[in-house]
Each structure stands twice: as C-alpha cells, then as structure tokens.
Amino acid sequence: MKTTHKNEKLTTITHVGLVSKPHDRSLRMYFEQIKEALERRGVILLVEEKSAALFACEGVTFDTMCEKSDFLISLGGDGTLISVCRRGFAYAKPVLGIHAGKLGFLTDIQTDEIQSFVEEIFAGNYRIDTRMMLEISLHVKDKVEKIVAFNDIVFSRSKISHMTTIKAYVDGELFNSYYGDGLIVSTPTGSTAYNLSAGGPVVYPLTEALILTPICPHSLTQRPLVLPVDFEVSFESSDDTVIVVDGQDIYNMSDVDFVSVKMAEKGAKLIHSLKRNYFDVLKNKLHWGNL
Secondary structure: OOOEEOOOOOOOOOEEEEEEOOOOHHHHHHHHHHHHHHHOOOOEEEEEHHHHHHHOOOOEOHHHHHHHOOEEEEEEOHHHHHHHHHHOHHHOOOEEEEEOOOOOOOOOEEHHHHHHHHHHHHOOOEEEEEEOOEEEEEEEOOEEEEEEEOOEEEEEEOOOOOOEEEEEEEOOEEEEEEEEEEEEEEOOHHHHOHHHHOOOOOOOOOOOEEEEEEEEEOOOOOOOEEEEOOOOEEEEOOOOEEEEEOOOEEEEHHHOOEEEEEEOOOOEEEEEEOOOOHHHHHHHHHOOOOO
C-alpha cells in the first residue's frame, strides 16, 4: 500500500460532511464559518446529528453523511479526527482536520485559516496522505470480532497493585513475554502519542511499520521493537489485562482467547495543506531545537 498519493485529488465536491468535538458549543462560530465558505461554492454541508444538536441545525446520521459526502471535516482536536477516521473507515472518505483542540498533531488547519483553506481546496492546493491503520482481531472460540485503530492498541494492567504478563507471537511462535505495566502496539502516526510517553521511537507517519513498546517493563532488557508490516502479531494474557483501542474503546482480555494485530488493508486519508511539514510539527509540538 502506498501511503502518499501525491496526485490524488477530489474529482467532485458537492457535499461535505462535518463532525465536531462533542459537547463544545464554543465551536459554533467556526461551524458557521465553514458553512458560509462552502455555501459560497455551492456546496451542501451535511452535519452529523449529534453535532447538529450542538449547533441547532438539521442533522443526518453518520452513515448517511459518509455515503453522500465527497470529504469529511473534523472540527475539534486529534481525538475527534481519530474517531471520525475509525467510524468512517468503511467509506474511505478523505478527512480534513480543523484544529480546535489542545495538542494538534493531526489537525493542522487552524480556525483562522478556515475560509482561506476552503478556497485552497477548490484551487487544488492540497495533498491527501494515507495513514496506515491497524486491523485488530478479537478471537473468541470460533468467532472473530474485527476493529480498526488509528493510533494504537494498548494492553494494560487493570489494577495499580498488579503487573501483567503479555505473550507475543509471530507466525505462531512465541518471541517475547512482556512483564510489567503493559504493552503498546502503535502505528507510525500513533508513535507520537502514548508510545512516545512510554519511551518508544518517533516514526515518520507515512512509514509502514508496527511499533511494539513495553510500558514500564520489569526487566530493563525489554526495549521497543519496530517490525515490518508483513507480520501479523498475536497476543495472549491470562492476567487481569484490559485492551484499550485508541483510548476510546475498552475490552477485557479475559473475554477473548487471543488478539491478533496487523496492518489494515486500507488506511485513513487525511487532507493536508501543502505548507504542512512534519518536522516543523515535531519542532513546534515537542519543542525540539529550542535552546
């Protein structure tokens, strides 16, 4: 899978979908700006029903919005964008993240750039990057539940007073047992999230790789591991371990036989400004190079 489609453009723009950060009525002024900028171009804005309730406008279901829209807008922080990408995974619609949150690694368009960047989109001055996602399979007897992750899947101890053991397998062969607070399996995009806090490597987001980072391991010989995406890695634990997907969904390891993780067949498409430079993002967000 190629992760950068430098020549990919939107062929038509007649409908655009919008999802906002939940429960934040202060975003209404930005919603109005988005709506006005699109309507000037004759574009119909479809607002997801929960977001519409915030802005006191007509809304549609998330699925209807995805089906009819040429691209989607996420208005909020990185968490909102991640949720939109996961929920809309089956529709493979490009997503534009407008930053109205805190950190903003993914949502690079600022609120004061809304109207100007809408014009840039119609002028073709943008790019679409495809970010790798994870396909996670929860195996329970003869059944398999599949979910997707944008940033990471975390195997974590459920109690502060106990450590957990997580066994990791490649091609059915045990290659490591992680004993400690847990384990993070991250995408390159997610490398600057929990993975970074746990001492894992920063990996360029358009790389294709699986990143395994132990969380406070009992043994100092345990280190982060970067694997090519050809691998499918399986995990099991007999301890009281929880599974957290993108910080949004939680499962109990005791409810499944094992969990397998691999690269999803398709990724999340993000619309970015041509001015966006990932290394500038790192310098700004992580304060690299500051004396």
